[in-house]
Amino acid sequence: MSPKIGRPKADKPKDIRYSIRLDAETEAKLLSYCERNAISKGEAIRKGIHLLLSKEK
Numbered sequence: 001m002s003p004k005i006g007r008p009k010a011d012k013p014k015d016i017r018y019s020i021r022l023d024a025e026t027e028a029k030l031l032s033y034c035e036r037n038a039i040s041k042g043e044a045i046r047k048g049i050h051l052l053l054s055k056e057k
Contacts, residue, residue: 014042 022030034044
């Protein structure tokens with residue numbers, strides 16, 4: 001049997017998807033934040049969720 005070829009499996013795969021609606025102002029703020037921090041919109045949203053949960057403790 002030959003070894004598997006391709007990308008290795010992720011430790012925490014991101015296979016759950018959400019669809020949200022944003023107003024133009026919020027979208028502009030999100031894009032600006034992502035550009036300044038060189039991250040994706042998904043990563044910014046994940047950071048926001050973690051930030052909200054950490055303040056709840």
